[in-house]
Amino acid sequence: MAKLLLRDRLRRIPLALRSLFRPRQIERELEEELQFHLAHETRSRRVEHGRLEATKESYRQSGDLYGLTTLVRDLRYGARLLRRNLMFTMVAVGTLALGIGLNVALFSVVHEVLLAPLPYAHSDRLVTLASSSVAKGLKAENVGWMTAEDWRARNHSFVSIGTYSWWTPTLSGAGMRPRVLRGLHASWDFFPTLGVTPALGRGFSKDEDRPHRDREVILSNAFWRQQFGGDRGVIGRSMMLDQVPFRIIGVMPASFDADPFRRDVALWKPMGYDATVPDACRSCQHLQAVGGLGSGVSIADARGDMTSVERQLTQSFPGDYARDAIVAMQPLREAVVGSVGRLLWMLLAAAALVLLIAGANLANLLLARASVRDREVALRAALGAGRGRLVRQLVTEGALLGLLGGAAGAGLAALAMASLRPWAAAALPRLSHLNLNAATWSFALALSLAAGILISLAPAMQLVTGSDGRSHAAGARAGLGAKARTRHILVAGEVALAVLLAVGAGLVLKSFIAVLGVAPGLDPSHVYTADFRLPTAGYPNDAAAAQFDRQLLTRLGQRLGAGAVVALDSVLPFDPGNYDTRAYAMPDPPILSQTDVTRKESFYDTYFVSPGYFGAMGIRLERGHEFTDDDLAHPGNSIIVSESMARLLWPGREPLGKAIVLCRTKDDIGHWAHVVGVAADVHQYGLERPAPPEAYVPYTRDAGNASTLIIRSSLPLAVVSGLVESTLARVAPSVPIENQRSMESYLSESMAQRRMTLELFAAFTGLALALAGLGIYGVVAFTTSRRTGEIGLRLTLGARPAEIVRLVVAGSLRPALVGIMIGAAAALLAGRAFTALVYRVSPADPETLAAAVAALLAIALLAAWLPAWRASRIDPASALRAE
Amino acid sequence: MSVDKSPLLQGTLDLLILKSLALGEMHGFGVSQRIGQMSSDILQVGQGSLYPALRRLEQQGWIAARWAPSDNNRRARFYRLTRSGERQLQVEVSHWERLAAAVSGIVAAKSL
Numbered sequence: 001m002a003k004l005l006l007r008d009r010l011r012r013i014p015l016a017l018r019s020l021f022r023p024r025q026i027e028r029e030l031e032e033e034l035q036f037h038l039a040h041e042t043r044s045r046r047v048e049h050g051r052l053e054a055t056k057e058s059y060r061q062s063g064d065l066y067g068l069t070t071l072v073r074d075l076r077y078g079a080r081l082l083r084r085n086l087m088f089t090m091v092a093v094g095t096l097a098l099g100i101g102l103n104v105a106l107f108s109v110v111h112e113v114l115l116a117p118l119p120y121a122h123s124d125r126l127v128t129l130a131s132s133s134v135a136k137g138l139k140a141e142n143v144g145w146m147t148a149e150d151w152r153a154r155n156h157s158f159v160s161i162g163t164y165s166w167w168t169p170t171l172s173g174a175g176m177r178p179r180v181l182r183g184l185h186a187s188w189d190f191f192p193t194l195g196v197t198p199a200l201g202r203g204f205s206k207d208e209d210r211p212h213r214d215r216e217v218i219l220s221n222a223f224w225r226q227q228f229g230g231d232r233g234v235i236g237r238s239m240m241l242d243q244v245p246f247r248i249i250g251v252m253p254a255s256f257d258a259d260p261f262r263r264d265v266a267l268w269k270p271m272g273y274d275a276t277v278p279d280a281c282r283s284c285q286h287l288q289a290v291g292g293l294g295s296g297v298s299i300a301d302a303r304g305d306m307t308s309v310e311r312q313l314t315q316s317f318p319g320d321y322a323r324d325a326i327v328a329m330q331p332l333r334e335a336v337v338g339s340v341g342r343l344l345w346m347l348l349a350a351a352a353l354v355l356l357i358a359g360a361n362l363a364n365l366l367l368a369r370a371s372v373r374d375r376e377v378a379l380r381a382a383l384g385a386g387r388g389r390l391v392r393q394l395v396t397e398g399a400l401l402g403l404l405g406g407a408a409g410a411g412l413a414a415l416a417m418a419s420l421r422p423w424a425a426a427a428l429p430r431l432s433h434l435n436l437n438a439a440t441w442s443f444a445l446a447l448s449l450a451a452g453i454l455i456s457l458a459p460a461m462q463l464v465t466g467s468d469g470r471s472h473a474a475g476a477r478a479g480l481g482a483k484a485r486t487r488h489i490l491v492a493g494e495v496a497l498a499v500l501l502a503v504g505a506g507l508v509l510k511s512f513i514a515v516l517g518v519a520p521g522l523d524p525s526h527v528y529t530a531d532f533r534l535p536t537a538g539y540p541n542d543a544a545a546a547q548f549d550r551q552l553l554t555r556l557g558q559r560l561g562a563g564a565v566v567a568l569d570s571v572l573p574f575d576p577g578n579y580d581t582r583a584y585a586m587p588d589p590p591i592l593s594q595t596d597v598t599r600k601e602s603f604y605d606t607y608f609v610s611p612g613y614f615g616a617m618g619i620r621l622e623r624g625h626e627f628t629d630d631d632l633a634h635p636g637n638s639i640i641v642s643e644s645m646a647r648l649l650w651p652g653r654e655p656l657g658k659a660i661v662l663c664r665t666k667d668d669i670g671h672w673a674h675v676v677g678v679a680a681d682v683h684q685y686g687l688e689r690p691a692p693p694e695a696y697v698p699y700t701r702d703a704g705n706a707s708t709l710i711i712r713s714s715l716p717l718a719v720v721s722g723l724v725e726s727t728l729a730r731v732a733p734s735v736p737i738e739n740q741r742s743m744e745s746y747l748s749e750s751m752a753q754r755r756m757t758l759e760l761f762a763a764f765t766g767l768a769l770a771l772a773g774l775g776i777y778g779v780v781a782f783t784t785s786r787r788t789g790e791i792g793l794r795l796t797l798g799a800r801p802a803e804i805v806r807l808v809v810a811g812s813l814r815p816a817l818v819g820i821m822i823g824a825a826a827a828l829l830a831g832r833a834f835t836a837l838v839y840r841v842s843p844a845d846p847e848t849l850a851a852a853v854a855a856l857l858a859i860a861l862l863a864a865w866l867p868a869w870r871a872s873r874i875d876p877a878s879a880l881r882a883e
Numbered sequence: 884m885s886v887d888k889s890p891l892l893q894g895t896l897d898l899l900i901l902k903s904l905a906l907g908e909m910h911g912f913g914v915s916q917r918i919g920q921m922s923s924d925i926l927q928v929g930q931g932s933l934y935p936a937l938r939r940l941e942q943q944g945w946i947a948a949r950w951a952p953s954d955n956n957r958r959a960r961f962y963r964l965t966r967s968g969e970r971q972l973q974v975e976v977s978h979w980e981r982l983a984a985a986v987s988g989i990v991a992a993k994s995l
Binding site for chain 1: 910911912915931932933934935938939941943945947950955959960965967970971973974980
């Protein structure tokens, strides 16, 4: 074929469009052309009307460039069919909409959390770094300042390493209530490492990142808009933070508000690290680090490099590092997303299973309809439509159905996401804004088309193998057997998938119950908590702060009345925000046992608690007593340990009266403290994590530090909160109070992810079971309706209705049973995938499997029995007449 | 022999139409007339195959069409070869010549 010149190629486009959009005009022109032709025919041949029609038809086909005209015609025809069978259309579109909507909503979550790029330049080159040891593995999060400095100087892999730590300054000003803000100390190269620059003003200079020079702040876009109304003249102004003026030098871009790395940070100040204070030892780890790999450096390269750097450090400072010290590194994306990735993929897989089940149901429905359409198909075949043409028609109809379902599904997904957002945000990282974006739309479109085409394949294949030029009647009958087989395979398949989902839901439910069964070690009901902090200015020394604390607790005790217990604490159990602050905001005095000469592995979680803490928190004291005011007057002399800590340090011996060394740092000589009580173990890090060895020391505060108020009272939370606010306003109006919450809310928040998983799985499984039941019902009802004559005959010949029921049910249960067996086997094989979801339950839990199988059996029996029962009640005479 | 009754060899109709249009622009009836004249009335192309073929060739870009008044002042659709069509004609002619030579070689063979 000759090459088509561009000019002639372009000429084709308007022609194609014309045949698509102006079919009538084209017909009119053809008519005119034919009339012209006939008028000139010399031999006045009589052309019959039929022949002209044939010409027109082949003329139409020859004009179908790119097959568009046929497509439009098929779509029109399909739409007409759907309109005519409104009931069928509504059922099909509704089913598809549910399945597709579920998947689209979950995909948008997966996309937002796992797939969308982080808002940094080169986000895949960013890596978190932390000091760790072989024993501790990759769990470590922190690093000391001097160590980080040495890493910077000695490594060959990173362009830069930024460090940061939490900073919670109190904002004050004329005529405003003081507020505690969430901020970060950031090294000068923190923003350059992430590859972000302020939208307004500038970043920190190296010179500003020095002790006592660090009086600059950069604001987040959200805080800037909220506090300063988005005033661009804010640069250069000052604001009072912890009673000290800070100069505003920059505002970050709005895109950085969604910084998934450290959410909801309002402002940053230079690190300004003072290496001369006692807390600044080499082994004191209160910073976090993020590094930007050089181009072409893989994380494996960097690991090798940093291992040798750490080996040098271990040799130079053997007293400060564990012998097996390593640098724990993790791609930033993994660190941000955490363990949620597998959970989300599991949930998406579960949603996909629901869609598959829905699809199998629809395919069955279409098959049933196809047998009604046999005559239409046969007629069209007789009129000369090729088999390919007919298949194409069916697939186009399926795609149309899929698109309708997809459009409704996207609507459902948008609705679902509006309600999903706050709910999932509690359980998942990175979910600050969830919406339908281009990626989600493409996914929805692809899914709709795929679903529509897949469900039309079964009837289409039937067409190919079925009516093959044989007489219509013979074709129909032969097709009936094959159709029944296809239908049974589809039912077996959807039952198998439903078993798989039911097993998953069972495991999730059992795990949830197991987690609920864990005793937290404290009694969270009727406990009110709130954070507050004392400004350094009003309370210059520890004695003044202690005076304030005593005064506040006494006043509150008086106002709340008898029965209320009031206490103070440094760190609340289950509070995820506190994992980071613990080391920095409240440097815990590490504890060393008397016998532990080598001073290794002897740092334990330590909590500062006031007298009355154990009563207020509902923590059982196994032995000894709470701290008294006398202990408070001589802090450091007494200590309360948890049961597991007592077991660890003095196995099988009486812990009361034993002494251990308390020291703030490794270099601190420390002093002796005596055990005055043994408390029950508390699951500080959440119910699913084992309770660590815990120690409690009398509450002392460094002025300026935050502390938590704990009140156990039978009064409602709102009443307690009102009393606290009014008391505080009278005692110290300049002290901000934040975060007034019930202890129960912390506990339930720590279970948010598990609850979300359970609720989603329960919903999916409910849908799957309903769909599987409907699928079985549909097939049995269809077959019995075809067997009406036979059943009528049996009844006439004396069969009892019960026998008919047994006959039909037994005959139709086979595909369901096969499906159940396949599903059970698949669930056992898939057990490994479930390990991410379970807690103290075996993925191959026999009870769960048995329950899932029983549920499906019951549903299958019910779904088969209903139509069987109806069939057994027919009037034999009329049934036979119908035949 | 009528083209409508015994099917032409696949693609031959396209060649005939392109060839007749090579002589100049004309309407559909003219094309069928000219094919008849040039083949001494052996080949007759009826409207049933002519117009679908014309449309197909137009869609493929080998010919272009426009409405214009005819000799008796009736409106008619006139077809002409495009530049691409001229090349396509050469391609089809050489194809045909090879085919014809091959077929007559077989037919002329004495021992079959």
